[in-house]
Amino acid sequence: MPYDIPSARALIRETEVHRDIYTSPEVFDLEMKHVFGNAWVYVGHASQIPAMGDFITTTTGVTPVVMVRRGDGGISVLYNRCPHKGTRVANELCGNAGRFFRCPYHAWSFRLDGSIAAIPMPEAYARTEFKGSEAAKGMTPVAAVHVYRDFVFARLAAEGIGFEDFFGDSLSSLDNMVDRSPVGRLEVAGGVLRYLHHCNYKMLMENLTDTCHPMVAHESSAGTAVAVWNTMPPGTPKHPAVEIYAPFMSSYQAFDSMGVQVWPNGHGHTGVSHSIHSDYSAIPGYYEQMVAAHGEEKARRILDTNRHNTAYFPNMTMKGPIQALRIFKPIAADKTMVESWTFRLVGAPDKLLERTLMYSRLINAPTSPVGHDDLEMYERAQDALHADGNVWINTQRNYDPGETPEDTAVTNGTTERQMRNQLRAWKKFMAERVVA
Amino acid sequence: MITDQDLIGFVLHEARLIDEQRFEEWLDLFAEDGRYWMPLEMGQTDPILHNSLFYDDKLLLRIRVERLKGAKTYSQKPKSRCHHLMQAPLVEARDDATGEYATWAAFHYVETRLDEQTLYAGWSRHSLVLIDGRLKIKLKRVDLVNCDSAFGNIQLFM
Numbered sequence: 001m002p003y004d005i006p007s008a009r010a011l012i013r014e015t016e017v018h019r020d021i022y023t024s025p026e027v028f029d030l031e032m033k034h035v036f037g038n039a040w041v042y043v044g045h046a047s048q049i050p051a052m053g054d055f056i057t058t059t060t061g062v063t064p065v066v067m068v069r070r071g072d073g074g075i076s077v078l079y080n081r082c083p084h085k086g087t088r089v090a091n092e093l094c095g096n097a098g099r100f101f102r103c104p105y106h107a108w109s110f111r112l113d114g115s116i117a118a119i120p121m122p123e124a125y126a127r128t129e130f131k132g133s134e135a136a137k138g139m140t141p142v143a144a145v146h147v148y149r150d151f152v153f154a155r156l157a158a159e160g161i162g163f164e165d166f167f168g169d170s171l172s173s174l175d176n177m178v179d180r181s182p183v184g185r186l187e188v189a190g191g192v193l194r195y196l197h198h199c200n201y202k203m204l205m206e207n208l209t210d211t212c213h214p215m216v217a218h219e220s221s222a223g224t225a226v227a228v229w230n231t232m233p234p235g236t237p238k239h240p241a242v243e244i245y246a247p248f249m250s251s252y253q254a255f256d257s258m259g260v261q262v263w264p265n266g267h268g269h270t271g272v273s274h275s276i277h278s279d280y281s282a283i284p285g286y287y288e289q290m291v292a293a294h295g296e297e298k299a300r301r302i303l304d305t306n307r308h309n310t311a312y313f314p315n316m317t318m319k320g321p322i323q324a325l326r327i328f329k330p331i332a333a334d335k336t337m338v339e340s341w342t343f344r345l346v347g348a349p350d351k352l353l354e355r356t357l358m359y360s361r362l363i364n365a366p367t368s369p370v371g372h373d374d375l376e377m378y379e380r381a382q383d384a385l386h387a388d389g390n391v392w393i394n395t396q397r398n399y400d401p402g403e404t405p406e407d408t409a410v411t412n413g414t415t416e417r418q419m420r421n422q423l424r425a426w427k428k429f430m431a432e433r434v435v436a
Numbered sequence: 437m438i439t440d441q442d443l444i445g446f447v448l449h450e451a452r453l454i455d456e457q458r459f460e461e462w463l464d465l466f467a468e469d470g471r472y473w474m475p476l477e478m479g480q481t482d483p484i485l486h487n488s489l490f491y492d493d494k495l496l497l498r499i500r501v502e503r504l505k506g507a508k509t510y511s512q513k514p515k516s517r518c519h520h521l522m523q524a525p526l527v528e529a530r531d532d533a534t535g536e537y538a539t540w541a542a543f544h545y546v547e548t549r550l551d552e553q554t555l556y557a558g559w560s561r562h563s564l565v566l567i568d569g570r571l572k573i574k575l576k577r578v579d580l581v582n583c584d585s586a587f588g589n590i591q592l593f594m
Binding site for chain 1: 474476477484485486487488489490491495496498499500502503506508509510511584585586587588589590591
């Protein structure tokens with residue numbers, strides 16, 4: 001059915017949501033234009049482009065962009081199309097453009113801020129009104145870019161909510177991840193795992209804070225890991241993978257006691273008091289480095305914060321305690337690219353990166369048993385949501401009629417509050433313009 | 437005395453055990469410190485500080501094998517099936533004194549579940565070692581021709 005902004009917004013109710021936000025191509029198009037236009041979307045990390053001309057290509061929503069390091073050290077995010085015929089200018093996932101981007105079709109070239117450097121046979125435009133054309137602006141920069149502790153975010157809408165207003169206190173999760181480096185700096189490391197999902201990206205976002213699924217859906221993987229481990233002779237040294245798998249089998253009560261935090265604009269996290277990442281073995285030498293860098297009290301404060309998943313609306317999530325970040329890139333209503341990125345804590349032991357890579361490989365890769373468990377559920381839902389007998393999805397667990405989209409609150413850990421928080425944010429950003 | 441034909445036969449038999457889902461027998465082919473490695477990038481040399489699609493020791497392989505037959509393994513309801521088409525393996529190195537051997541084989545591999553069938557192509561390298569008179573896998577390295585592509589689920593073994 002044809003949708004517009006008001007009818008799309010009506011798909012979100014307080015405690016249930018219409019399946020068309022997961023299945024309808026029309027809703028998807030509106031969502032890409034408005035929700036992903038008005039929100040601040042994660043683009044990439046500054047460590048991916050250390051030198052002038054270094055670039056990565058990616059998407060914000062479905063919009064192709066290129067993030068590039070300029071000669072003055074700043075970072076530009078440009079729409080990745082030639083203003084002439086629309087050809088994608090930068091084609092590799094990452095590379096170096098030198099001082100200029102050059103379109104491979106007609107050799108129009110652009111400075112690293114997107115402005116036109118040269119066009120072959122300029123005299124052909126001399127007596128035209130080219131200077132007033134859209135093309136004369138070069139590769140269009142996205143409207144707003146903000147770099148926060150090397151994390152690069154972009155907002156496509158020319159006018160809209162500011163970066164600080166959008167994220168507010170939720171940046172504390174990002175801060176915690178960076179603060180875990182003794183020198184306060186992260187570097188992307190270890191490659192990127194790319195996992196194709198035939199489901200809507202919001203299913204992944206909602207699953208992040210769904211603490212009532214691990215002991216059910218992951219019994220096959222985490223439960224088996226625990227069962228196999230229990231057959232090992234007593235005294236066998238703890239296997240690092242078992243340390244990663246076992247907490248997925250925590251009880252409802254355990255997850256409930258961990259807590260959920262919500263912030264305005266759809267951000268939130270699981271694991272407030274403690275989390276599935278709290279009880280990993282210490283890495284020799286790391287704590288001492290942190291104490292030397294920060295003093296004992298601050299080092300403890302940083303390392304005792306073990307948030308589970310922080311969901312950054314609309315499509316990014318991070319795990320501070322293990323320096324992992326995932327982006328759920330929407331491709332179509334029923335197709336999503338999941339990218340798992342990992343970071344080195346600059347100045348900390350390599351063992352931390354090794355553990356992070358193992359976590360991503362076991363949990364978030366196309367070859368991960370835990371990933372197989374989850375994707376099976378998403379794809380079954382993506383198919384079965386076409387059942388017209390009931391077109392609503394229930395998000396009612398621990399609903400409190402006093403909830404508002406602007407709440408900052410800590411609740412019990414098995415609530416569906418953060419899912420409602422994201423859906424309310426979706427409704428808010430499904431608008432022509434969102435300024436606050 | 438291990439002949440080249442023994443080594444070639446071992447590699448083909450290993451693929452057949454996977455295709456016939458005789459996973460317990462397959463696991464038994466690995467040395468206790470054996471590894472199954474599928475790199476994430478071409479020519480990858482570091483499995484520790486660069487990620488891989490698989491870098492499993494025998495315990496992790498056992499967890500996968502147990503999981504595949506689990507009653508609550510919903511991603512295997514219904515089950516996946518797979519098929520190897522192997523080029524004749526080449527013996528690349530042999531050292532009878534130490535009992536260490538290396539083979540190389542190109543393959544096509546199909547994994548299928550429900551109505552989906554996915555084709556993968558690559559090269560498998562076996563590092564084999566003679567233990568108590570039996571050949572065991574020290575390292576099976578599988579390099580996919582498109583190792584850096586995005587993939588859907590890969591649930592079985594190449």
